[in-house]
Amino acid sequence: MPLFRTPRTPLAPRRRLGRRRALAATGALAAAFGMLIGLSPGAAAAPQDDPVPLGHAYMGMGVDKDQNPPSGIGIAGHGDGVQGIDVSHWQGAINWGAVRGAGIQFAWMKATEGTTYKDPRFNTNYPAAHAAGVIRGAYHFARPNSSSGATQANFFASNGGAWSRDNLTLPGVLDIENNPSGAACYGLSQTAMRNWILDFYNTYKARTTRDVVIYTSPSWWNSCTGGWNGMATRSPLWVAHWTANHSPSLPGGFGAWTVWQYTSSGSVSGVSGNVDRNKFNGSRDRLLALANNTP
DSSP states (O other): OOOTTOOOOSOOHHHHHHHHHHHHHHHHHHHHHHHHTTOOHHHHTGGGGSOSOTTOOOTTHHHHHHHOOOTTTTOTTOOSSEEEEEEOGGGOSOOHHHHHHTTEEEEEEEEEETTTEEOTTHHHHHHHHHHTTOEEEEEEEOOTTTSOHHHHHHHHHHTTOOOOOSSSBOOOEEEOOSOTTSSTTTTOOHHHHHHHHHHHHHHHHHHHSSOOEEEEOHHHHHHHHSSOOTTTTTSOEEEEOOOSSSSOOOOTTOOOOSEEEEEEEEOOTTSSSOEEEEEESSOHHHHHHHHHTOO
16 A cells, blocks of 8 residues: 655667757757857857756656666566556657556656746647546656746646546646756755745645655755655655666655656557656555545
C-alpha cells in the first residue's frame, strides 16, 4: 500500500541526440548570425549561455546531468506492478490506445514550463490518454530563477494542471530538478529553494484542493534543499533514480516513495523511440485512490 503523503533520453540515443542537435543548432545559428553582422565570436556565442531555451526542457533532463547512466540501465526487473510513462512534445504523436494495450496504466505529461510556455502536444495527449483509459496527469517543469513559486503554480493550474474527480485524473506534478541551463540550484540558497517549493505547493493546493506531487532526484534534493523534510507529510514523492536495484534511493527527508522513475530509456508500443518508465508503489486501486483523493 503506497504512502500518499510520504513521509531522457538517455532517450533512445537517436531521440536524445535529436534534442541535443536541435539545441546546439540554435546556438550555432546565433553564432553564425553574429559573425555575419560583425560581432566578435564571444558576443556571437552569447546565446549558448542558456543552452536549453524555455520550452525545450523535459522531465529527467536534469537527472541525466547528475546521474548520466549508460543507456538501458534500470529496465530489467522493473516491469512488474502498476506501470506508467511520462511524455512531452519530444515524443511526438502517441497512439494512446496502443499504450494502454501494452499494459501502461498511468501517464503524466508536460503541460507547462516557467510562466509562459505551454507544451504544444498537451492538449492532444491529455484527452487522448483519458479516452484510452490511461489514468493521466500533468506536470510543470520548474524554472525557479524566473519567477516566484506562486506565479508558476498559478500558470500551471490555469493551463493543464487543474484536477477533477473523474476516476482518471491524477494530481499535478512539480518537476523540480537540476537546472538544465546553468547552476544546478538556479542560483537559490537552500532556504530560498525551500520557500520557493512551499510557495508553489500552497498556491497549487489553494487552486486545486490537491497536494502537488513532487518529482525530483535524491542528488538534486539533497544538494539544493539540504535534504529538507518539510514536504514529506505534504506531497507524494515521485523519485527519479535510474538503477537496476530493486528499490530507489530516496531524497533526504522522505521516508517512502509513491512513484519511481526507474529508467529514461524504456520502450512502449504506441510511442516512437525511448520513453521514461515509471512504477507506482501499490495496486491499481491505490492509484485510483490517489487520483480521486479518497482513502
